Amino acid sequence: MSDDKRIEAYLRDLGAALRQLPEKDRADIVSEIRAHLEHRASEGRLEEAIRALGAPAQCARGFLEELKIQNAFADGGAAKSFGALFELASRRVTAAAGLFVSGIFYLFAIAFAFIAVAKIAAPESVGLWVDPARDIVALGIVDIGENPPEELLGFWMIPFAAIMAVLSLLAGQWLARIFIRLMAKRPSAAV
Incomplete structure (x- = not known):
């Protein structure tokens, strides 16, 4: 097969693999x-160049991943950042680490929001208890037992938990953006 035909075949397959992109973006990449x-x-050195790019689907995946990273970084929203990390976690160690670390903070945000709502529904079971005599420190929804220590926050637990939920959400978002920034600085090997 001639070089021109190999190039055309590669570009045809690359264009097909990039079909989810807008026509202009796809045309720019193919060009x-x-x-x-x-x-x-x-x-x-055509054979060497094709080998370095990888199969058209692999080459396209590299461009699509970079586009996801750029969009998540430009948008800055929690959903896009976490979504980009989630989609790329199986192919990039940095994304998997970012998903894990930011995911912990997102889970804390959910837990604190749940605690704030639970304090309204079951005020006697939700709070912050400290009993130095029995080495008990408990925060959240707890069954302390028959002789519970005095709960420290009372209904202040609601704004405390709400503030902690917001701070956890912001920390998760901040960490997700750090990992996305790290991926943006280090392009994938497929490209």
């Missing part, structure tokens, strides 16, 4: 890869 492959073909 960039075309210029690269034609240049390498003129040097007699």
Whole structure:
């Protein structure tokens, strides 16, 4: 097969793999890869260039991943950041670490929000208890037993838990953006 036909076949498959992108973006990527492959073909190194790019689907995945990272970073929203980490976690260690670390804080946010609502529904079972004599420190929804220590926060638990939920959410978002920024600085090997 001639170099021109190999290039056209590669670009056709690449375009198909990039079908979820808008036409302009897809055309720009295909044009960039075309210029690269034609240049390498003129040097007699087409096979090497195709091997470096990988299969068209692999090459496309690299571009799609970078686009997800850029969109998540530009948007800055919790859902897009966490979603990008979730989608890329199986292919990138940085995304998996970011998903784990930010996910812990998102879970804390959910737990604190639940505690705030639970304090309204069952005030006697939700709170912050400290009993130094029995080495008890308890926060949240707890069955302290027959002789419970005095609950420290009372209904102040509601704003405390709400503030902690917001702070946990913000910390999770901040950490997710740090990991997305790390991925944006280190492009994937597929591209």
